[in-house]
Amino acid sequence: MTTTLTTEALTLGYGDRTIVSDLSLSLPAGKITTIVGANACGKSTLLRGMARLLTPAHGRVLLDGHDIHSMPTKQVARRLGLLPQSPIAPEGITVTELVAQGRHPHRRTFARWTAAEDEIIADALEATGVLDLADRVVDELSGGQRQRVWIALALAQQTEVLLLDEPTTFLDVCHQVEVLDLLTDLNRSRGTTIAMVLHDLNLAARYADHLVAVREGTVHAQGTAEEVLTEHHVAAVFGLDARIIEDPTTGRPMVLPLGRHHVRGLRDVSPVNRGNHHDAGKVSPAS
Template sequence: MTTTHTLAAEKLTLGYGERTVIEDLDLVVPPGRITAIVGANACGKSTLLRAMTRLLAPRSGQVLLDGKAVHRLPAKELARTLGLLPQSPIAPEGITVADLVGRGRNPHQGVFSRWSREDDAAVAAALEATQTTELADRAVDELSGGQRQRVWIAMALAQQTDLLLLDEPTTFLDVSHQIEVLDLLTDLNRARGTTIVMVLHDLNLAARYADHLVALTEGQLHAAGSPSDVLTEECVRVVFGLDSRVVVDPTSGRPLMLPLGRHHVREPAGASAGDGAAGPA
């Protein structure tokens, strides 16, 4: 299955107070694919996600879901189609994991409807997928940062939306759990056709897991397309101000960025000690 829902930004300008963060941005999210948004700190990645879920009103332009402005859609209608995991969510004090994940079912509840077997199944599946079933009766504020992050992802999965937006979903996670979360999102995309848009700081994980990369710099769209088209040495230099080498990842076949710093860089073959190569021991 692949979702047919479309999500796009047209001439979008966003900001806070007198500060403009994103200006005149056009962006189309490929339906049924995984999109990763990358860029330096404060370039507008999280701001863009907030606007796409109508948490931030545009100064001008619009975000369109299936051709309709998201800021004009009823909140519950939007929540049945589009889910968001923000960067630093806050859980009510004392709430248990099961209760928090269950809140992902709120958009599916009517005024007079009761909790159903379908709701139970959705919550159980989300807990299992994120390996948090054994935490169901624990209070969220007692968990480690990594455990809490997986619980929040479980709540987003329980919402069962066709589009899922995640702001830095691998925050607080060690390397093995980062891979587990990204594998989980890939499974969700492949099994249900869920359109996934996520902000990631790790360029190499973004290139490995995303079908579509969006690179922002200073509130502008620098590049968008396949990882092999976007993750180039020129792009890394412009977007991050970093010299690098981009090679083919022998594991995934995707581009792999190797940063160049002032230290721990091998000298070219034949370089002399006067050129900075190490002399004999």
Template sequence: MTVAHHLAAEGLTLGYGDRVIVRGLDLVVPPARITAIVGANGCGKSTLLRAMARLLSPRAGTVVLDGKAVHSRPSREVARILGLLPQSPLAPEGIVVADLVGRGRHPHQRPLARWNARDYEVVAQSLEATGIADLADRSVDELSGGQRQRVWIAMALAQETDILLLDEPTTFLDVAHQIEVLDLLTDLNRDRGTTTVMVLHDINLAARYADHVFAMREGEVIAGGAPSDVITPELIRHAFGLDCLVVPDPVSGTPLVLPRGRHHSAAASRTDPR
């Protein structure tokens, strides 16, 4: 089992150039749980994740990891605790799958040290867990978008961190592989207690797989809690500007968002037999 670390944002203000994206944000990540961050495009979800992973320095406030500012801690120390799968990672040209996944072991190795049995074991397990063991010797350049995404997830798993941050982990994946990846992350959380924070665009997948949901709008957290408490018609309207129904998912019982399209009433009247 992993260690239940404390990860939080306190008065966090973030931006790029002259533009402020996130302002005065407070957030506490529930340890050993799966958290989804949802919201409309441009609301600051990915920016927040980058700051939590030490890739973006705050303009004000701080990201706190176990009582210390994460940006003040040594990089290798943080990398043993916290791993990140960014939205559009780039692989070195010509690298093969096993070598890229193996880069996840770097925080656990001393400089210039040779691989040990544990390194090989973890990489093999990560390849197997993501269903890409048969691609181990293939060049990443040759893979489809969905296959590449699973390679990056395998690399994140190989890092063996207690906290895993994922920015749109289902990008490029078809529906079946989206479910496989989210099931994999759920198993990792349930079996190892890995604290998982995901940015997701699909509100229904967030509701089904997350224990806790944060909803963002214009750089602020406007709601946080269990999916059944957060995902309501009022919240969806406020965060996304979308009129909808929210009903129980017939499979999971979690909230299921059904958008009311502009032509919903007209379509219904055309098919109404009365």
């Protein structure tokens, strides 16, 4: 059975400050969802709420139709994993030791370690391309290597749903693509439902089956990349005047921000008059 994760009128915050308000969202099962939005719009708070790290002020998070806060902790951890933004590994821990922590939700108290678990860890290390780093201390690795190790931990946890908060942060372009390709492989080979927060709109468009744009703690738009990444929505969500063209590699929308100094013949064109990316291919002539 494919696991479903849904929010119903979810309201989240810290103290008296509301960050996410009356937000309803259903992650398409077995698909990749990317969540985009301006800084401080509630993206990370939403993921924390969906992972049961925050208690809703109102509304519910449902895992296969059951309120996630009513479920036993280990049961949730066996089915849903969260890779937070900039996770911190214990000092001196090796790659294998860190990845092995992904097996904790599946183990009984005082149970003996088994060969089957060693095999799961080895498979996770191999799938993420870090098997040759198994005995290295995590602190000694590069940013890209560490991120692959954290994803290996998530693989070893063998959850049906994986939430990732900005998994490409601090990585160069090569490693960003490498990590997103790895997550796509995971989705396609295991059917894992993936939801991740990304800042790069073009990478979000390229890798998403479903895209969600969050504005001020609510869902402003959701759907395919073509439906969400229109010039109107980009302006509304990010306050950004942009041109949307077709990515020549994927056919997906590509966002071209318009600054004040690098615009050819577009200075008098308002974003509200350029409602979708189909019109965006008609570039005005240079003045």
